[in-house]
Amino acid sequence: MSLSTHVLDTAVGEPAAGVPVRLERVHDNGWVELATGLTDSDGRLRDWVPDDEWHAGTYRLTFDTAARSAFFPEVSVVFFVAEPSRHHHVPLLLSPYGYSTYRGS
Numbered sequence: 001m002s003l004s005t006h007v008l009d010t011a012v013g014e015p016a017a018g019v020p021v022r023l024e025r026v027h028d029n030g031w032v033e034l035a036t037g038l039t040d041s042d043g044r045l046r047d048w049v050p051d052d053e054w055h056a057g058t059y060r061l062t063f064d065t066a067a068r069s070a071f072f073p074e075v076s077v078v079f080f081v082a083e084p085s086r087h088h089h090v091p092l093l094l095s096p097y098g099y100s101t102y103r104g105s
Helices: none
Strands: 003-009 020-027 030-038 057-064 074-081 092-095 098-101
Touching (some): 057 092
Parallel strands (some): 003 092
Antiparallel strands (some): 020 057
16 A cells, blocks of 8 residues: 555544545646545545555645634645655644644554
């Protein structure tokens, strides 16, 4: 699997289930949607990107967080993939007035 994500709601100290997530890649000076999905009961989303769509390039994960944060109704994380053969894990830690992300394993 090439990409996974995990959303943790730090306000309640639990995984964020049912968060809509969209993955896009830059193509010809614009964003192209590759996949969409919902986080599972453990706040995770995996096995959702078609293998033939995963290449080196710039990607954007957009999390629809409106149900969890009125201040941040949407969070976008842009990242670059240099080695598409390696697994990439890009989690989101969400709180009412802040968020963070990192490259996980």
